[in-house]
Amino acid sequence: MKVAVLSFAHVHAGGYLRLLSRMPGVEVIGSDPDTGSAVPGEVRGRAFAEELGVAYAPTYDEVFAWGPDAVIVCSENARHRPLVELAAAHGVDVLCEKPLATTVEDGEAMLAACRAAGVRLSVAFPVRFSPAYAAVKAAVTSGDTGRVLTVSGANNGAMPTRSRRWFADPGLAGGGALMDHTVHIADLLDDLFGEARPVDVYAQTNNRMYQGEVDAETSGLVTVTYDNGAVATIDCSWSHPRSHHSWGGLELTVVAERATLEMDAFDQSVEGYSERDRQGFELPFGADLDERMLRAFLYGPREGGMEVADGEGGLRTLKIVAAGYASARSGVPVPVG
Numbered sequence: 001m002k003v004a005v006l007s008f009a010h011v012h013a014g015g016y017l018r019l020l021s022r023m024p025g026v027e028v029i030g031s032d033p034d035t036g037s038a039v040p041g042e043v044r045g046r047a048f049a050e051e052l053g054v055a056y057a058p059t060y061d062e063v064f065a066w067g068p069d070a071v072i073v074c075s076e077n078a079r080h081r082p083l084v085e086l087a088a089a090h091g092v093d094v095l096c097e098k099p100l101a102t103t104v105e106d107g108e109a110m111l112a113a114c115r116a117a118g119v120r121l122s123v124a125f126p127v128r129f130s131p132a133y134a135a136v137k138a139a140v141t142s143g144d145t146g147r148v149l150t151v152s153g154a155n156n157g158a159m160p161t162r163s164r165r166w167f168a169d170p171g172l173a174g175g176g177a178l179m180d181h182t183v184h185i186a187d188l189l190d191d192l193f194g195e196a197r198p199v200d201v202y203a204q205t206n207n208r209m210y211q212g213e214v215d216a217e218t219s220g221l222v223t224v225t226y227d228n229g230a231v232a233t234i235d236c237s238w239s240h241p242r243s244h245h246s247w248g249g250l251e252l253t254v255v256a257e258r259a260t261l262e263m264d265a266f267d268q269s270v271e272g273y274s275e276r277d278r279q280g281f282e283l284p285f286g287a288d289l290d291e292r293m294l295r296a297f298l299y300g301p302r303e304g305g306m307e308v309a310d311g312e313g314g315l316r317t318l319k320i321v322a323a324g325y326a327s328a329r330s331g332v333p334v335p336v337g
Contacts, residue, residue: 001026001298004068006060006083007075008032008048010097011163012124012290016072017052019291026298029055031063037076037166064090070298072124073097076172077179081106088117095122095297099183100314102174104322104337107315114311122297123314125187126289127250129296129306132263136254137192139261146257148193151232153185157248158240159210159218168214176216178205178324181236184250186224186317187309189232192254196228198316202333203324209239222324225333265289 003020005013008030020028030052035044049056057063060083063071073083073096080101087094094114100123101107114121127133139145160167160180167173167180186198201224205217219237226232240248250265273280297308319336327334 001070002066002068003028003298004057004063004066004071005030006063006071006073006087007034007079008044009034009037009076009079009164009166010074011160012097013072013074014048014052015290016074016294017049017054019288019294021052021054023294023298027055029057029063029066029068031057031060033059034075034079037164037169037172039165042164060086064092068092070095076166076169077174078102078172081110084110084121085113088113088119088121091117091119093120093122093297095124095294095308096311096314097124098187098314098317099123099174099179099321100311100318102179104315104319107311107318111311111315121311121314122308123187123311123317124293125184125309125314126293127184127265128188128191128309129287129289129292130263130265131287132265132267133188133252134306136252136261136263139259140192140254140256145254145259145261148228148230148254148256150255151189151230152253152255153188153232153251154235155181155184155248155250156235156237156239157181158242159214159238161214162242168216168218170216173216175321175325176205176207176214176220177218177236177238178203178220178222178328179321180238182220182222182234182321182324183314183317185232185234185236185252186320187313188252189224189226190313190316191309193226193228193230196226196230198320198323198336199225199227200333200335201225201320201323201327203327205328209237217328220324220328222320223333224320 205220254261
C-alpha cells in the first residue's frame, strides 16, 4: 500500500511518517512544498524528510504521479480544502488533520468533493481510540449508567507555537485555542451520543495567557447543549506552562443518572523529576493512539473496534467551533448551524 503525507506543517506529520515507515507492506512518501508559514528554527521540507529517513517528493503533482492509495493531509488548517479537493480529483482516500477546515463553507465543499469522487474523507481524531474512552463508551451504551446528564471535559496543552508558529496565526489556523482543542472532546461526544446533535453553544475566550505575544485566543471555555438534554463544558485552553514536562492532556467526567465516569486519555505514564536536568519528565507507555487510528484508516477497524471519524462527523464538530466563536463575539448562546 502506498501512503503519502501532504505537507509537514502540522506537528503530527513527523509522527505519522515514523509510524507509516515502520508498518509492514506500507510504502510512504512525504511532500512539503508550501513552507511559507515556517519561521527560523522550524525544520520543514526535504530536510525534515531526511531527518526521518523517508522518501520525499518536491511537488504534490509528483506525489500523485507516484500513485498513492491514500494520503494524509497535515497542512495548516486553512489549507486543508485545496489538498483534500486535489486528492479527491485523483480518486484517493483522505485522512485530514483536525479540524476539518477553518470555515463551515470549506468543510461542506470538501465533503461534496469527496462524495462526488467516491473517495473516503476521514478526520484525525486519535483520542477516540483511547482504551479509557472505550471503557466510558461501553458503560454508557450498555445502559448501566442511565442517561448522561452532564459532561465536563478539559483538553489543555502547551502553547503550540514552540513547535509550529502558525498555530497562533488566526489566518492560517482559523483561530487559536478554541479551534485547536475544542474539536477533540466534541468528537468524543459526537460518537458517545450517537444520533443526538448539538443545539447551541455558549463560549468565552481571552488571551490573557501570552498576552501581547500572539493575536489568537489562548484560553477558552465552551458550553454545548445537546438535543438529548445533556450539557457539556469544554476547557480548551493552552494553559500548560512551557516548562511543563508534557505537552498536555485530555480528561473527561461524565455524570449520568446512576454513575459518574472519569477518564484520562493520556494517564499511562510514569512521571518524576530529574535532578540532573533540573526539570520534570514523563515516560509514556501503553497504546499509541495515532498508530491505532492510522491502522483503522488504512485497513478498517478491528472486530468490534473503533472506526476513524468520518467527514460528516468532522463537519459537525467544526459547526460547534464556528458557533463558539460567534458566541464569544456576541456574548450570548448561538445555535449550531
